[in-house]
Amino acid sequence: MIIAANLKTNLTRKETKAYVEELDNYMKKNSIAQEVLVFPAMSSLDTFDSSVVIGAQNAYATKEGAFTGEIGEVHLEEFGIKTILIGHSERRHILGETQEMLVEKFNYYKELGYKILYCVGEPLEKREAGKEEMMEYIQAQYEGIDTEYEKLIIAYEPVWAIGTGLTPTLQDIEEIHTALKEKSKAPLLYGGSVKVTNAKEVLALKNVDGVLVGSAALYAEHFCSMIGFAEELQN
Ligand code: PGA
Numbered sequence: 405m406i407i408a409a410n411l412k413t414n415l416t417r418k419e420t421k422a423y424v425e426e427l428d429n430y431m432k433k434n435s436i437a438q439e440v441l442v443f444p445a446m447s448s449l450d451t452f453d454s455s456v457v458i459g460a461q462n463a464y465a466t467k468e469g470a471f472t473g474e475i476g477e478v479h480l481e482e483f484g485i486k487t488i489l490i491g492h493s494e495r496r497h498i499l500g501e502t503q504e505m506l507v508e509k510f511n512y513y514k515e516l517g518y519k520i521l522y523c524v525g526e527p528l529e530k531r532e533a534g535k536e537e538m539m540e541y542i543q544a545q546y547e548g549i550d551t552e553y554e555k556l557i558i559a560y561e562p563v564w565a566i567g568t569g570l571t572p573t574l575q576d577i578e579e580i581h582t583a584l585k586e587k588s589k590a591p592l593l594y595g596g597s598v599k600v601t602n603a604k605e606v607l608a609l610k611n612v613d614g615v616l617v618g619s620a621a622l623y624a625e626h627f628c629s630m631i632g633f634a635e636e637l638q639n
Contacts, residue, residue, distance in 0.1 A: 459487030565596025
């Protein structure tokens with residue numbers, strides 16, 4: 405399974421170092437065989453001697469250049485980073501990244517052989533508009549994306565469930581995941597208010613290959629428990 409932590413705009417460089425160390429210790433002590441990904445804030449990216457895979461929350465589709473406020477490939481290469489998150493709903497909806505921009509970014513990092521964690525998910529009004537409209541909305545987020553890319557991981561994250569404490573029912577998650585698996589055979593994670601209290605049942609669902617965790621992952625102890633659940637379920 406794949407257990408991923410999106411640290412968003414949290415944890416300083418020093419805090420991130422301690423966080424990754426704690427995860428690494430837990431994984432070694434418990435002989436964890438699951439894939440653990442951590443996406444720190446940009447300024448906390450670094451080279452870590454750890455079994456945790458570090459990824460970037462964002463980077464521009466460029467090697468380097470004049471793109472104020474952005475980082476490029478050279479900045480990831482410096483730390484040996486080969487994993488990137490693309491299409492997170494906060495970048496789509498708060499930062500205004502369009503599908504075209506995401507496709508450009510996707511293709512750029514795909515060309516370089518990066519592992520790409522690509523996020524899809526519907527806002528509340530689309531969910532309330534009914535299944536057909538909701539699936540059409542999600543389908544549009546697959547446009548231009550190579551769904552057969554061998555290093556692709558997809559995360560289904562309903563926008564209304566992110567950071568709100570709300571989650572779809574387990575049945576809903578399983579149903580949507582089953583429908584999304586038709587679009588791509590890539591590992592499919594669920595994200596949106598995953599916590600220690602619900603992670604185990606979500607991970608146990610059919611067609612759920614892991615979780616992408618935001619707020620609850622900020623507590624290393626909680627995140628480690630979720631890694632432990634995934635390990636248990638795989639054994
Ligand atoms: P959340 O965030 O766990 O705080 O809901 C998930 C995400 O944004 O990836």
